[in-house]
Amino acid sequence: MVARVRSFPDVLLSVENISLSFGGVKALTDISFDIAKGEIRAIIGPNGAGKSSMLNCINGFYHPQQGAITYKGVRRSQMKPHEAAEQGIARTFQNIALFRGMSTLDNIMTGRNLRMKTGLFWQALHIGPAQREEIENRKVVERIIDFLEIQHIRKAPVGQLPYGLQKRVELGRALAAEPELLLLDEPMAGMNIEEKQDMCRFILDVNDEFGTTICLIEHDMGVVMDISDRVVVLDYGKKIGDGVPDEVRSNEAVVAAYLGVSH
């Protein structure tokens, strides 16, 4: 496969000297990298390298002790997760975090929550603004359902769906927010080859069609090298590599981290 070479002039988000520790455990040490507008950026590394912690810092769930994150030109140190959501950052989770008691449709509709503003009064009557809002947002959600090819499970409670479909619904919920930056935490973990191919296609389509910037964590190196524009490599909370897939692949520190070296 030919590596895609695309160029992205604008920086959407930059991470500067982030350090995060839980008590004595250093999860991240002095990490800096940036995510350009429109690219697919991968974060890779062995288990426990701090990848998920990195995503949690970006969307405000963890507060790093040092360093700062600049998003869309605004520097911030502390913020709440719902503020990240309001600024256009959506994410999926490593261990699926769907609302298990709700249907696929309702789950994806929750992704639209920031665009649904009608108050209790109209909601109670379910007429006028409330109904219009519901219909408009439902249309968007139906497009996402079509896009992800999950029409047949629209009404099914997500708790009963197979794992691969749940992952897809979770992607749908994140997409429903129409995010500028989409964080995917191991979108293909535990999938078979066909499901992985589908998921890759969805990720590339989202990136192409909607211009969504994507930052993903993934363990399948084949996938990562194929679909991402640039790759950051973490190991024990430190950055050991950063660049286009070919650079990273030939980086000795990366190879050592993944394969080990003989002493």
Place this chain on the structure above:
Amino acid sequence: MLAVIVAAFLAVPMVASPYLYTEILIPFLILSLAAIGLNILVGYCGQVSLGTGGFMAVGAYAAYNLWLRVPELNNLIVVFLFGGLMAAAVGILFGIPSLRIKGFYLAVATLASQFFLDWLFARVKWLTNYTPSGSVAVGKLEVFGWHVDTPADRYLLILGIVVVGTLVAKNLVRGHIGRSWMAVRDMDIAAEIIGFRPLRTKLTAFAVSSFFIGVAGAMWAFLRLGAWEPLAFDINRSFQILFMVIIGGLGSLVGSFMGAAFIVLMPILLNQLPGWFGIRMSTALLSHLEFMVFGAMIVFFLIVEPHGLARLWAVAKEKLRLWPFPH
């Protein structure tokens, strides 16, 4: 559904006796509304509450005070709405701890609200108009000039309010507010990350839930009891409504009705049943039997079917649709 409502408005008044109204239909409808209120909080938003009785008392006494002190507003709809709104305000106040505490600990906090409110209505004499033992009574009741006197009148008024209330609850739970409740119930951290604000969501649930419970409390006081004291809304009432929600089905509006029907009818049935078979039992034994059956039912539902009667009903409908074929 429409057929049931029409039948309840038209057919029931033709056949019902005063006993049926006051002992079965009126308690069933009012407690259904309270169960819907509690179900919004517990079943839809996942916040356990043992303060239902207290919130009903707030609704009842707020309604009473408006009725007593502002005679110009002697319209039951206004009076009940006021009771509901006051209960909602109190509900918001006692819902604030829910941001920090969950599960059992929240249950204990709402239990504290129950005891606090019991104390309030027993001790703050102004609220009960300085009557001894806090026992108050209401007299002339009317709605837009319609005097609500006979059991049939009261039944129709209650039915109307419950139908509207149920519709409102249905609209809320199917819209984005209902989804925000369920999201917080199912996974609060993910809900926050996709943009829901946990405190606001939980407080809306407390407010709406307490509003329904307050209206139900006011109706219970005005239309079921007529004269009451704080004991009518003690901790037993809280448990009774919670049992309705659990037995009927958490997160199901139709389940709230089933649970209420079950709990209202069960004691009556248990009273009659031995007689039908010619067995004579003492009343003490009967009331003990009632406790045992309730206890067993609740344990059964918690273990076997947390979605309660509503789920059993849905399964039965599905089975009957296919019957006699297996699938």
